[in-house]
Amino acid sequence: MAVEFTLNGEWRDFAGDPRTPLLDVLRDGCRMTGTKSVCRAGFCGACTVMVGGEPVPSCQRPIGMLEGAEIVTIEGIAPPEELNPVQRAFLEHDVVQCGMCFPGMVITLTDFLRRNAAPTRSGIKEALSGNMCRCTGYERIIDAVMSIRETETPAAEAVSR
Amino acid sequence: MNMKVDPRTAVMDMPRRDARDKVTGRTRFMVDMAGSDVLRAVVVRAGSGAAKVLRIDTSAAARMRGVRGIATAADAPQLHGVGVMDQPLFVRDRIRYPGEPICAIAADTLEQARAAAAVVVVETEEMPACLTMAEALAPGAPLLHPDWKSYECIVDGVARGGNIAWEGKVVRGDVDAAFARPDVSVVESCFRVGRQSHFPFEPRGAVASYEDGRFHVITSTQVPWTVRAVTARVMGVHASQVRVTVPPVGGAFGLKFDASIEPMAAILAKKTGRTVSLVNSREEETQTCLCRENADIWIRSAITPEGKIAGREAVVLMDAGAYGGEQIFLSTMTAHTLGAGYRLESVRMSSRVVYTNTPPNGAFRSCNGAYNSFALERHTDEICEKIGMDPMAFRKLNVLSDGDPGTTGQIFEGDVLGPMLDRMEALRERTGTREHRAGDRLYGLATTVGTWNIFVGPSSATINLNADGSVTLITASVEIGSGSITQGVPQIVAANLGIHPSKVIVKGADTDAAGYDMGTGGGRTVVSMGAAATAACEVVRDKLLDTASELLQTPPADLVLRNGRVEIRDRPGSGTTIETVIARAEQTKGPISGSGAFTAPQSAKAMPGCAAGHFFDAMDLPVFIVHEAEVAVDPDTGETEVLAYRVVQDVGRAINPRAVRGQIQGAVIQGIGYGIHEAVTIGADGGIEQTGFETYHMPLAQDAVKVEIDLYEGAPSCGPMGTKGIAEVAIMNGGATMACAIANATGKRVQQLPLTAPKVLALTCGIEPVLDHPHISRRWSDNILR
Numbered sequence: 001m002a003v004e005f006t007l008n009g010e011w012r013d014f015a016g017d018p019r020t021p022l023l024d025v026l027r028d029g030c031r032m033t034g035t036k037s038v039c040r041a042g043f044c045g046a047c048t049v050m051v052g053g054e055p056v057p058s059c060q061r062p063i064g065m066l067e068g069a070e071i072v073t074i075e076g077i078a079p080p081e082e083l084n085p086v087q088r089a090f091l092e093h094d095v096v097q098c099g100m101c102f103p104g105m106v107i108t109l110t111d112f113l114r115r116n117a118a119p120t121r122s123g124i125k126e127a128l129s130g131n132m133c134r135c136t137g138y139e140r141i142i143d144a145v146m147s148i149r150e151t152e153t154p155a156a157e158a159v160s161r
Numbered sequence: 162m163n164m165k166v167d168p169r170t171a172v173m174d175m176p177r178r179d180a181r182d183k184v185t186g187r188t189r190f191m192v193d194m195a196g197s198d199v200l201r202a203v204v205v206r207a208g209s210g211a212a213k214v215l216r217i218d219t220s221a222a223a224r225m226r227g228v229r230g231i232a233t234a235a236d237a238p239q240l241h242g243v244g245v246m247d248q249p250l251f252v253r254d255r256i257r258y259p260g261e262p263i264c265a266i267a268a269d270t271l272e273q274a275r276a277a278a279a280v281v282v283v284e285t286e287e288m289p290a291c292l293t294m295a296e297a298l299a300p301g302a303p304l305l306h307p308d309w310k311s312y313e314c315i316v317d318g319v320a321r322g323g324n325i326a327w328e329g330k331v332v333r334g335d336v337d338a339a340f341a342r343p344d345v346s347v348v349e350s351c352f353r354v355g356r357q358s359h360f361p362f363e364p365r366g367a368v369a370s371y372e373d374g375r376f377h378v379i380t381s382t383q384v385p386w387t388v389r390a391v392t393a394r395v396m397g398v399h400a401s402q403v404r405v406t407v408p409p410v411g412g413a414f415g416l417k418f419d420a421s422i423e424p425m426a427a428i429l430a431k432k433t434g435r436t437v438s439l440v441n442s443r444e445e446e447t448q449t450c451l452c453r454e455n456a457d458i459w460i461r462s463a464i465t466p467e468g469k470i471a472g473r474e475a476v477v478l479m480d481a482g483a484y485g486g487e488q489i490f491l492s493t494m495t496a497h498t499l500g501a502g503y504r505l506e507s508v509r510m511s512s513r514v515v516y517t518n519t520p521p522n523g524a525f526r527s528c529n530g531a532y533n534s535f536a537l538e539r540h541t542d543e544i545c546e547k548i549g550m551d552p553m554a555f556r557k558l559n560v561l562s563d564g565d566p567g568t569t570g571q572i573f574e575g576d577v578l579g580p581m582l583d584r585m586e587a588l589r590e591r592t593g594t595r596e597h598r599a600g601d602r603l604y605g606l607a608t609t610v611g612t613w614n615i616f617v618g619p620s621s622a623t624i625n626l627n628a629d630g631s632v633t634l635i636t637a638s639v640e641i642g643s644g645s646i647t648q649g650v651p652q653i654v655a656a657n658l659g660i661h662p663s664k665v666i667v668k669g670a671d672t673d674a675a676g677y678d679m680g681t682g683g684g685r686t687v688v689s690m691g692a693a694a695t696a697a698c699e700v701v702r703d704k705l706l707d708t709a710s711e712l713l714q715t716p717p718a719d720l721v722l723r724n725g726r727v728e729i730r731d732r733p734g735s736g737t738t739i740e741t742v743i744a745r746a747e748q749t750k751g752p753i754s755g756s757g758a759f760t761a762p763q764s765a766k767a768m769p770g771c772a773a774g775h776f777f778d779a780m781d782l783p784v785f786i787v788h789e790a791e792v793a794v795d796p797d798t799g800e801t802e803v804l805a806y807r808v809v810q811d812v813g814r815a816i817n818p819r820a821v822r823g824q825i826q827g828a829v830i831q832g833i834g835y836g837i838h839e840a841v842t843i844g845a846d847g848g849i850e851q852t853g854f855e856t857y858h859m860p861l862a863q864d865a866v867k868v869e870i871d872l873y874e875g876a877p878s879c880g881p882m883g884t885k886g887i888a889e890v891a892i893m894n895g896g897a898t899m900a901c902a903i904a905n906a907t908g909k910r911v912q913q914l915p916l917t918a919p920k921v922l923a924l925t926c927g928i929e930p931v932l933d934h935p936h937i938s939r940r941w942s943d944n945i946l947r
């Protein structure tokens with residue numbers, strides 16, 4: 001029996017093995033490769049997506065458990081041709097290097113800012129405990145997020161439903 | 162007509178052109194390229210280490226559902242290697258390490274390929290193994306490569322034999338006489354380091370097809386031309402049969418400086434007639450990682466009463482794993498890293514690459530420099546302790562300055578390290594120290610120096626001028642995340658042509674489009690590709706000015722390229738737009754394009770007869786760093802917190818200071834990881850015990866510290882506009898500085914990396930055994946082949 005869910009606001013279904021991780025449904029089934037497959041064990045955070053308003057590692061969510069779920073991926077986190085405040089801050093601070101971790105970083109931090117209007121550096125670091133980066137040494141990511149706090153409050157609709 | 166371009170016009174904090182797609186998930190890395198029309202392949206790997214192969218049978222696998230092709234040793238007849246051709250693509254008569262490839266299987270789906278892999282029959286007979294270098298060097302040790310003499314070697318007469326894959330040595334001056342002096346203090350140290358695993362987010366892999374009688378390999382690599390050469394070599398076809406293209410690379414750090422599984426994908430593509438994706442799983446990637454090698458180091462110095470270094474001798478054992486690989490080349494870097502930094506009246510060093518029945522090692526950002534600097538700087542501090550001299554004063558007295566000879570007799574230009582040490586003191590003055598944050602924990606501060614060489618060497622570039630005023634830069638350089646080809650090189654091109662860097666289009670690496678390039682690594686891209694691109698700019702600039710001269714009725718010598726225009730010198734706003742000149746040239750002479758090339762200037766010379774078994778005797782472009790850390794060690798847990806980290810780095814000229822700082826920040830955290838977090842362990846079967854992120858402590862955000870950075874500019878450089886490579890060397894002293902700071906904090910003799918919490922706790926409790934290296938003879942000459 002097919003599983004039905006919404007993906008970036010659109011109804012989708014999946015008829016394959018219900019144990020298939022959401023990550024593979026997105027990447028192989030939907031060919032949406034913005035969600036990165038890196039550790040496949042729930043440690044690195046590169047495959048983070050929003051499920052029902054919560055950031056989760058999509059490698060750890062079998063599709064069969066997601067009947068009716070609202071899923072938002074990096075492709076849907078901001079309207080096409082637009083950037084959300086986290087993405088914009090990453091560009092403005094020249095944060096990106098290889099880039100593989102950034103889709104997950106954007107999802108996690110967008111959600112974090114929605115819940116924490118005035119974060120501290122240590123609070124941001126704590127929020128990133130499930131998002132690893134091998135290139136940047138993190139601090140510039142923190143700088144970028146702190147700059148958002150200083151310049152704007154990200155609207156709740158930054159995470160589109 | 163080569164007017165000097167003002168290098169200051171290149172300097173800007175230009176943002177990355179690839180960032181927008183990377184933060185929106187649109188960037189397609191190699192791992193994102195396998196759609197439903199692409200076959201998926203897996204590598205069948207040896208389950209155990211040293212063994213004789215009795216039978217490999219793939220016939221049952223070939224009959225499995227969905228299987229389209231199997232690549233085996235028969236498809237890859239030639240051996241490959243770096244320096245010594247000792248490695249088969251697939252196992253033949255013997256298995257040398259756990260995880261060694263047996264064959265590769267392509268099927269319609271990954272599940273089908275895996276199911277087929279499970280029924281490949283591999284019958285073996287266990288053989289005696291050498292799991293450590295001590296075992297491999299013991300008398301009567303089993304040989305990993307009994308046929309070593311038959312291997313093709315790129316140079317004749319190199320010292321190698323038995324389990325010693327390669328030996329480099331350097332001898333300058335009378336070391337025996339220095340140690341025999343009655344007035345010297347002799348200080349002897351032993352060190353050991355474990356492996357470091359790169360953990361790039363994108364694993365190694367390739368998407369290959371066979372098109373019009375040629376192989377096309379799309380791969381995540383730093384070295385497209387090496388992949389082209391190795392892929393062709395192992396299959397026994399001409400290199401021109403292989404085209405390599407490279408999309409954005411999801412992290413590399415040196416791991417992707419060699420071909421690995423690309424040839425397997427190519428073979429499968431030809432056999433199946435389909436496009437094939439072959440990508441390491443995270444477990445495979447971790448367990449076959451071409452790590453920064455583990456090493457054993459012995460170093461001894463004779464110090465005069467004034468605190469000068471009369472003599473120094475050292476032996477470095479580098480674990481190659483089962484095949485020589487990059488370690489053969491890197492043995493050269495012992496002289497230029499362990500032998501670097503300090504003025505030595507006499508010196509001798511032996512750098513030995515040793516085969517063991519473990520996964521092969523490879524290149525990792527600063528390579529053996531990262532542990533040779535650890536050994537050198539800990540040894541330096543042990544010297545200071547023994548002779549009662551302040552470590553900073555000793556360094557200031559002994560670091561190389563203008564006109565001093567290096568270990569191979571090369572004469573160094575410029576007084577760099579000394580002033581950099583002064584700048585570190587000034588930086589510390591500005592930032593203040595953080596001892597107060599240590600609380601009840603043990604506090605330590607250490608300052609270290611390091612030297613690395615920029616691997617200049619051949620690069621070529623072509624520039625096409627477009628009628629819209631943009632230019633297209635065609636190179637085989639790769640964007641691995643460092644920004645060298647998305648920021649550095651376009652900035653250099655733009656400054657040369659008087660345009661904005663956003664007008665410089667960079668073609669992705671393609672060996673069918675671009676000329677030869679040695680690869681993206683070793684800190685070389687901005688220097689070598691920047692220089693090749695500069696040479697190409699000179700060609701197109703001459704053509705531009707020639708045409709503009711006719712248009713403007715002004716001699717070319719009086720024209721300058723500025724703000725997208727060809728202007729008459731000293732008359733800003735005069736002349737005409739570059740578009741006009743390009744369009745005119747298209748009509749009168751044909752479109753403007755030009756190519757340029759660069760290679761090592763070879764102006765640096767070693768003293769004849771000093772070095773043997775070296776790939777280069779003198780450093781073309783030395784680069785220096787001074788690192789300083791403050792740490793707090795918890796005596797109850799052994800846990801180290803980095804309270805502060807400061808860097809003074811020789812950058813030549815920082816043309817994108819913000820990007821340079823970003824590279825330094827990232828590299829330092831990797832270096833701290835090497836120093837105190839990241840541990841690779843070898844199990845009883847010779848295999849790597851870690852399987853992925855869950856068993857390897859890569860630094861997390863909470864482990865990071867904001868690095869205070871001072872960019873030291875103006876040191877001599879052959880790089881364009883005075884640039885140097887900056888991303889490689891920045892990691893080098895992470896391990897050294899952690900070790901020295903922890904030694905200072907605990908008052909204990911730190912001999913090993915990594916200094917994970919249990920190790921530090923063992924040190925502070927006094928239960929860590931003293932390292933003595935019985936397998937390294939105290940008579941230096943016993944440690945060289947004759």
